[in-house]
Amino acid sequence: MSLRYALLALLRVGATSGYDLQKQFDTSVGYLWHAPDSQIYPELRKMEAAGLIEGESQVRGTRATRRVYHVTPAGENDYRGWLNGPLTYARVREPASLKAAYLEAAEPAAARTFLSEHIAHWQGELAQWDAELERIDARSNPALMKRLGATEPDDQDRVVAFKRLGYENLVDRARAEIAWAERGLRLLDDLDYPA
Amino acid sequence: MSLRYALLALLRVGATSGYDLQKQFDTSVGYLWHAPDSQIYPELRKMEAAGLIEGESQVRGTRATRRVYHVTPAGENDYRGWLNGPLTYARVREPASLKAAYLEAAEPAAARTFLSEHIAHWQGELAQWDAELERIDARSNPALMKRLGATEPDDQDRVVAFKRLGYENLVDRARAEIAWAERGLRLLDDLDYPA
């Protein structure tokens, strides 16, 4: 259900087409929440059917159109309900933890590879999120700048602080995963697994 | 696809019925990987159809039966392929991060509640995982004891060490989430959100 609110959060800043939303989901905001086009377009239609957003078809060239959506009062209401209401937590399902817990049956080399790749994976994520944090601090993130443009000067620091908070959680997560896998590699050393 | 390997991991220790597997998924192993009965029974059938496991129907009383599954060589092969092969990582999707990043539009009281509930949620998870870690250290976890019974004495420490490693990842995660939300609450203080 969060896709809907990720979309509303973006649309609240200004009317946007499905294509532009999708592009944001591939870069900036996409590091926080990703969705492919095949999910975005149907969801926008459902949201329009539910009265949360309204789309206007704009003409492009002679025959082509693009549909630009904006949030309705009902959508604003729904969005605030999500923000002010409780979050439902999904059961934790960590494939990496599951695998680690049964690693004694793996080949020693495969155990090392698993942990090394785990580190590499989370370092990749960390780099993206760190870069995003830097863009937030420098206020050079396009989506953030657009949002700040529509925000009272007194509230701008708060907007930046919360956006930072959201990304910090991901950064913490990545660092924890890396530290854990490094500990795992040291465990392999202690267990005399060949390097 | 991990459900299949969680089931194989359990079945490798000894033949088990769907019902007993389901019970393990509600408690001990369930803290690591959960699945409801409505997912387990169909998956067992699919696995049997794929030749990874075989079931024997045992008579219970006069009319009732229970189906006890054991791993076939092909299943053992598949399991090792999973253990020795690479893990595919899903895109990170953190509803809590998403919400945090847009918290400036929430009511101050709701922002505090959100972070407090986040702490409470992860403290609940942490308590379960910590308790499981203690049972692992004390070797009092039933599933672990069964597994150790089928393990060479020389390999038992390794089995325990890896099981520990798996749960440690979850514990680290929970601690990081709690620390993050506490930092979030301090941020609200700094932003003069009423307590």
Next chain:
DNA sequence: CCTACCATGTAAGACGTTACATGATTGG
């Protein structure tokens, strides 16, 4: 003119949740 980008979808399937549904057996 042609390539890169704009723009919007459908279809199939895996995975997961929640609710519904049924009946047997064992122990007190």
Next chain:
DNA sequence: CCAATCATGTAACGTCTTACATGGTAGG
């Protein structure tokens, strides 16, 4: 005999991924 537990599912629905599919437009 009755309650708790054993035992096994189906159905509907929502989410998400991957692959497939199509065509217009703008700029060099």
